[in-house]
Amino acid sequence: MSEDGKLKRPEQRISRRQILAECLRGAGVLVMGGALGSLVTRGHADNTVWQIDPSKCVQCGKCATDCVLNPSAVKCVHQYRVCGYCELCFGYFVDQRANDEERAENQRCPTNAIRRTFVEDPYFQYDIDELKCIGCGICVKGCKTFGNGSLVLQVRHDRCLNCNECNIAQNCPANAFVRVPAQTPYLLRTEQEEGPGAKQ
Amino acid sequence: MGVALAAENFPPPEFTTGYQFPKATEPGPRDASLSLVDAAVLLTALSLAAYFALRRRSRRELAILSVFCLLYLGFYRHGCVCAVGSFQNVALAVADPGYVLPVVVGAFFVLPLLFALFFGRVFCSAVCPLGQAQEVVLLRAVKVPRWVDQALGVLPFLYLGVAVLYAALGSAFVVCRYDPFVLFFRLGGNLEMLIFGVAVLLLATVVGRPYCRFLCPYGALLRLIAPFARWRVRTTPTECVNCHLCADACPYGAIQPPNVTDARIGRLEGRSRLAWLVAAFPLILAAGGFLGWQSAPVLAKLDPTISLANRVWLEEHGRVKGKTEASEAFATQGTPSADLYREAAKIRKRFDGGSLLLGVWVGLVIVLRMISLSVRRRREAYQVDPGACVACGRCFSACPVGRSVIAEAEGASISALTPGEEGR
Numbered sequence: 001m002s003e004d005g006k007l008k009r010p011e012q013r014i015s016r017r018q019i020l021a022e023c024l025r026g027a028g029v030l031v032m033g034g035a036l037g038s039l040v041t042r043g044h045a046d047n048t049v050w051q052i053d054p055s056k057c058v059q060c061g062k063c064a065t066d067c068v069l070n071p072s073a074v075k076c077v078h079q080y081r082v083c084g085y086c087e088l089c090f091g092y093f094v095d096q097r098a099n100d101e102e103r104a105e106n107q108r109c110p111t112n113a114i115r116r117t118f119v120e121d122p123y124f125q126y127d128i129d130e131l132k133c134i135g136c137g138i139c140v141k142g143c144k145t146f147g148n149g150s151l152v153l154q155v156r157h158d159r160c161l162n163c164n165e166c167n168i169a170q171n172c173p174a175n176a177f178v179r180v181p182a183q184t185p186y187l188l189r190t191e192q193e194e195g196p197g198a199k200q
Numbered sequence: 201m202g203v204a205l206a207a208e209n210f211p212p213p214e215f216t217t218g219y220q221f222p223k224a225t226e227p228g229p230r231d232a233s234l235s236l237v238d239a240a241v242l243l244t245a246l247s248l249a250a251y252f253a254l255r256r257r258s259r260r261e262l263a264i265l266s267v268f269c270l271l272y273l274g275f276y277r278h279g280c281v282c283a284v285g286s287f288q289n290v291a292l293a294v295a296d297p298g299y300v301l302p303v304v305v306g307a308f309f310v311l312p313l314l315f316a317l318f319f320g321r322v323f324c325s326a327v328c329p330l331g332q333a334q335e336v337v338l339l340r341a342v343k344v345p346r347w348v349d350q351a352l353g354v355l356p357f358l359y360l361g362v363a364v365l366y367a368a369l370g371s372a373f374v375v376c377r378y379d380p381f382v383l384f385f386r387l388g389g390n391l392e393m394l395i396f397g398v399a400v401l402l403l404a405t406v407v408g409r410p411y412c413r414f415l416c417p418y419g420a421l422l423r424l425i426a427p428f429a430r431w432r433v434r435t436t437p438t439e440c441v442n443c444h445l446c447a448d449a450c451p452y453g454a455i456q457p458p459n460v461t462d463a464r465i466g467r468l469e470g471r472s473r474l475a476w477l478v479a480a481f482p483l484i485l486a487a488g489g490f491l492g493w494q495s496a497p498v499l500a501k502l503d504p505t506i507s508l509a510n511r512v513w514l515e516e517h518g519r520v521k522g523k524t525e526a527s528e529a530f531a532t533q534g535t536p537s538a539d540l541y542r543e544a545a546k547i548r549k550r551f552d553g554g555s556l557l558l559g560v561w562v563g564l565v566i567v568l569r570m571i572s573l574s575v576r577r578r579r580e581a582y583q584v585d586p587g588a589c590v591a592c593g594r595c596f597s598a599c600p601v602g603r604s605v606i607a608e609a610e611g612a613s614i615s616a617l618t619p620g621e622e623g624r
Contacts, residue, residue: 039293039301058529068386080221084210158227163280165373174529186226
């Protein structure tokens, strides 16, 4: 059917109409391209990505269940600089652990994603195994309530799809999901006093 | 302020063994080049769809492409970024200078429209994963009466207006929230989504593409542009013999029968109706604007800030007992409620203007639809309605003229139209 395009159409119109249509099409292309170009390049601001503002987060647990990914793109992140390196960490242990024993059933994390290693007496380092972490925020709540708040939930951008509208953001009761510049995609406190991500 | 809401109960220790603080890990966003891959896939798929639908005229090749797009854009990319929802990002970018439109989202918005300007709705044909999801479940299409088709056909435009309003005011991306199929692509979602998605799929088994025809707001944009397409899907490669087989094969009511016989009678009647409509045009727009402005309080209730402010106000004045999850979270954050009220009032004011514009838009859509119904175009043969045609390709093999042309051209590179792939 290679000659298909050359066949006369039964409904072919007069040429004036065709010229007008060509002009309209050209204008359409120009308008769409121009408008889009100006929107995309407007300002020198960078693209934005989704992030959780830890100061607003209430650890409701929706990050674990409402992300379009399973497991969620939200993970717990440890800000070591803020941590007190406690021996009795309430992000790691439940509040009233039986007999002060360091057994597995006394641990908070449902997936055993927190690793506890001895540093020096009496300090322990806590690391998050992100492969196991589901972003439920249980440890974050424990740390925030009793400790320094060094554990926070953050959208991990190596996983996040950066959807048109974030599905967790829709359902976040605390409005803690914000769009942040893609160049500084984390709201972490990296330095002792205030890091670049410590919130404007 | 900031992260340190919890007081530093335990100051970081001073280690004696030379311990170095590890750094908090910050993996970067998905590589920008990967998102360009998505745009490249979209561009390629659109080009192929146009080639298959207009040049090859092959439903089988379209079907193969549509399965690929359903798997890649739907299941692999989880339906995100999606062209159907992208207009909301564009609306937000227009209204909010602080929001920058990502290049990929811009590409997903504009590429299908550009293709529609030249080749018709080839995006719907084999690329859009939402369309393909309905296409594969269609068992036997029931003909929707023309008047129902025309009446429900207004809905996408109204939905478009509502979605633009909420997106531009930063309240919500309504189209993403009520997307019927994204739940299947992601294998997760809430109950309402599931009920809606299953209902649409069930309906889609007997009614051709109900979401595309009666709800899809992006389809409304394509429908507006497609009639200006440079090259269009044509049922018959040569002369139409008025056999009605193509119209029977089309599950979307996109092929209109000839109307030479009744055109003369209908014309006069239509003309007086047209005159009335044109005369009433400004009045209907004004009425629409007024009604829209009146409905602003109702529309604004969907905004999360406003609904939270309402709730907090009710709680503070003892009108309701208990707290919702959101008001509880608000209380924990410790922001004074006066700030919240001020913010809500600001958004509420913007809703007044936005709702007025929405009302005018609704009036405009209804009047234009009635005008288009009153204008009669003379059709001497069966004609494809370019706005409604989604280039599925069912009519190609249904057309007896097309088949004889192919029989003559046997030996040329036509692998299409074997008996097995005739239109359902």
